[in-house]
Amino acid sequence: MGVAEAGVFLRDVEVGKSGERGASFRKRPALTTKRVRYMGLRELDQRVHVLGDTAGLAAPPPPPATDGGFPDPYPREIASLDTGRGEAVTASPRMAAVFASARALGRNRSTVLLCGETGTGKEVVARAIHCHGAGAKEAGPFVPVNCAALSASLFESELFGHVKGAYTGAHVETLGFYRAADGGTLFLDEVLEIESDLQAKLLRVIEDKGVTPVGSDVPYPVDVRLIAATNRDLDKALADGSLRPDLFYRLNVVTLYLPPLRDRKEDIPLFVDHFLGKSAEEYGVERLGVSPAARRLMCEYAWPGNVRELRAAIERAYALGRGPAIAPSDLPRAVRGAEWGSDRDDVPDAVPTLEEVEARTIRMALTVAEGNKAKAADMLDIHRSKLYRKLRKHGID
Numbered sequence: 364m365g366v367a368e369a370g371v372f373l374r375d376v377e378v379g380k381s382g383e384r385g386a387s388f389r390k391r392p393a394l395t396t397k398r399v400r401y402m403g404l405r406e407l408d409q410r411v412h413v414l415g416d417t418a419g420l421a422a423p424p425p426p427p428a429t430d431g432g433f434p435d436p437y438p439r440e441i442a443s444l445d446t447g448r449g450e451a452v453t454a455s456p457r458m459a460a461v462f463a464s465a466r467a468l469g470r471n472r473s474t475v476l477l478c479g480e481t482g483t484g485k486e487v488v489a490r491a492i493h494c495h496g497a498g499a500k501e502a503g504p505f506v507p508v509n510c511a512a513l514s515a516s517l518f519e520s521e522l523f524g525h526v527k528g529a530y531t532g533a534h535v536e537t538l539g540f541y542r543a544a545d546g547g548t549l550f551l552d553e554v555l556e557i558e559s560d561l562q563a564k565l566l567r568v569i570e571d572k573g574v575t576p577v578g579s580d581v582p583y584p585v586d587v588r589l590i591a592a593t594n595r596d597l598d599k600a601l602a603d604g605s606l607r608p609d610l611f612y613r614l615n616v617v618t619l620y621l622p623p624l625r626d627r628k629e630d631i632p633l634f635v636d637h638f639l640g641k642s643a644e645e646y647g648v649e650r651l652g653v654s655p656a657a658r659r660l661m662c663e664y665a666w667p668g669n670v671r672e673l674r675a676a677i678e679r680a681y682a683l684g685r686g687p688a689i690a691p692s693d694l695p696r697a698v699r700g701a702e703w704g705s706d707r708d709d710v711p712d713a714v715p716t717l718e719e720v721e722a723r724t725i726r727m728a729l730t731v732a733e734g735n736k737a738k739a740a741d742m743l744d745i746h747r748s749k750l751y752r753k754l755r756k757h758g759i760d
Contacts, residue, residue, distance in 0.1 A: 446487055447494035447502075455627030461488060464619055469495025474569075476614045477592040479621030482669030485592040486552060488621065492590060493548040503547025508540045511556040512746030518561050523568065525577035541574045545585045554591040554614070555600050562607045569613055589614075624673065625665040634670055635661060638677040645731055646681055652688035660691055664698045671744075722757040725750070729759070 442459030444451045444466065453459055468475055469492050477485040486507060494502045513521055520530075524539030541549060551557075557565065568574055569589060573582040591614050593600075600606035624630065635653065643650035653661075666672050680693040691699050725743065732738035740750040754760075 444488075444491050445495060446491040447505075448490065451484070451487055451491065452633065453627065454629035454633060455622065457622045458627050458630065461619055461621055462491075464617075465491045466495050468492045468617060472588045474588075474614055474616040475590045476616075476618045477590065477621060478597065478618060479592075479594065480623045480669055481594045482671040483621040483623055484670070485594075485621060486550065488619065489548070489550045489590045489592065493550075493588070504544055505548050505550065506540050506544035507550040507552060509552050509744075509746050511553045512749050513557070515558055515561065518557070519564065520577045522565070523574045523576055526579045530578070536576075539574065539576065541568065541587060542576075542583060542585055544587045546587075548588045548590055551589070551591040553593060555593045555595050555606050559604065559607055562610045566607070566610045566613055623666075624669045625667075628662060631662050631666075631673070634673055635677065638674050642677055642681045648681065649687070651680065651684060654688045654690050656691050657689045657694060660694060660698055660700070664700075718757070721753065722759065725753060725757065725759060 440454070440456075440459070442453050442462050444462040451462070453462065465488050475489075475492060477488060479485055489507075490505060493505045508522070519525075520537070520539065522540050524537045524542055527534065527536045571582070572586070573584045575582045595605075597606065597611065601608060601611060624634075635658075639650055639653070661673075661676070668675075676695055676698055677689075679695060680689040684690070684693045725739070728739040728742045729736070732742060736750060736754075737747055740747040743750065745753075
């Protein structure tokens, strides 16, 4: 899954002397809620180190309060959730309810179906469910699978494994994702992208709790906790036949709906401050502030792309910004709206093709990932094999 696109704000708490919650924090019961009175989120940033959704990237020191950040003079209830990679926090009551359910689900092995738009934090919640019943090491492996990237021809082989010689090119035996998750959790992201006939095979494995590799007739018992996720409408998927009813009833033991960012705008200031620090760290520049007008636009915008779109907007501001604080003119046209129009000519004379944009985006991801293709694939939210195909396609080394 792509990192900063996760729809919850992650932090690793390491409070100073006043809080007396240092290295011993993780040995204590997970924090549920607490009240924080913000003079601005930079005050909070002075006390905690902010993490991205996949890496321990500490936020730089916060800027002075005069930079036009996100002051909030009212008490705000902050809910938190240990994800095994840091702490997810939210100011939204709806997301806080999801956190509470995730903590409860961590104490059992129920199948869970996570529903929500792309970028709302489904994988982050899945990881929290996985590790919450035990420490991350005791919880067993967490194996995420992007079902949209599984080709129909190799679906069984990749998910269930194969024996040597099962088909042309099968030179060695492979476990497959299902057996790799034995004793832990298998996270099937975008599960509705699996074709209908292959859904029937998945259902059989879930029911039998055993996997038969391609080319073998010997089943292997597996103890796997299954968490599935989708960004599609379940009722429509059932109606149009893209989701088999029998698989739906098997997955729909516990269903959690993750609200989009437009329905939890309390979290926008958290994300903005987080991405300001993260972008400054990644690009090695001074951390930008936010003008009051830009702040208002970001808080009022609906963010149909959720946190991925918000992160892209902050990165754009770092790329095009001319001052010490983000101004409305630094934001994408959709966020600015008609009120502000275009303060700079940000429409090029020649519009790049989709191929050019794709190649440029891949190169950017590789640069940020310092050449690590697995990390770049996570940033782009695609399977590693798909990234390799695109690298060959665009002639990128």
